[in-house]
Amino acid sequence: MANEVEKRALASYLEEHNLKHTRQRDAILDVFLSVTGHVTSEDLYQRVRAEHPQIGYTTVYRTMRLLCDAGLAQEQSFDGLARYEVSHAHHDHLICLRCGKIIEFECEMIEATQNEIAGRYGFRVLRHRHELYGHCVDCQKD
Amino acid sequence: MANEVEKRALASYLEEHNLKHTRQRDAILDVFLSVTGHVTSEDLYQRVRAEHPQIGYTTVYRTMRLLCDAGLAQEQSFDGLARYEVSHAHHDHLICLRCGKIIEFECEMIEATQNEIAGRYGFRVLRHRHELYGHCVDCQKD
DNA sequence: AACGAAATTGAATGTGATTTTCAATTTCAG
């Protein structure tokens, strides 16, 4: 069986929070983990539905929130549309406006500099978004 | 009469684009220019309505889009809520999640670094957003 | 295995910001 680590993490989270271990939650986690990249709720719902036609959109939506709370998923929001990705180290994004391709980047210097700037104003940063929108190398051929 | 420069800029834009110079557009521009900071459509509509009760929300909304197209306004979108500010040099934002205060910042090093990163991927950046969300100095007292 | 309190599900509905529709009105070139 695949995704054993993540399934145990979900089980632990559910137990600790007096939540129930349902087959829908397991199924949605499996489908989510099978997707690489940044997926919308609707997109994920379609993929879940292909395998489990009885699972509703609302359950997918709520389960993704649960997976975020459990630390297994991260919600991003590019230009107002929510997307989920499998949790991994902090990073920001380059987004192609033509083909939708998403490239991840990370830069310690930018992170340090933005924290220094916030510090000048006595501001405590809780989260941030840094997104670069444009055209990827393949989409510049037109 | 105030805002002469901006009014002429609007008039030029309207003429160049075969659009009409209406009293609503003038009135909304005046109210918009009288506000400092980052205002939502609804907020701006309320301010317009105080002086011009006959002007509808839709006209305010459409006029703000027009002012953006004309380069007089800039639309920002913090956590999914659109806000307008008077156009000025590029900058990014610190946003207090408690009181809503918005602080502007600019950092050439960050701008240069992000362009360098995009360059590594052959990516052409058309626009970007860099927003730091947290608590301002006044809101850390709780 | 059965019970029952509590959580979950999912279809339907609500929400809220934004965007579009369309008939009436206004603008402005000729």
Next chain:
DNA sequence: CTGAAATTGAAAATCACATTCAATTTCGTT
């Protein structure tokens, strides 16, 4: 003035997201 074209604004549509609630499922306890 005239009339074609643009604009207005109330109403309705859209869209993603969020909530409701009756029916179902889970799971600790018998």
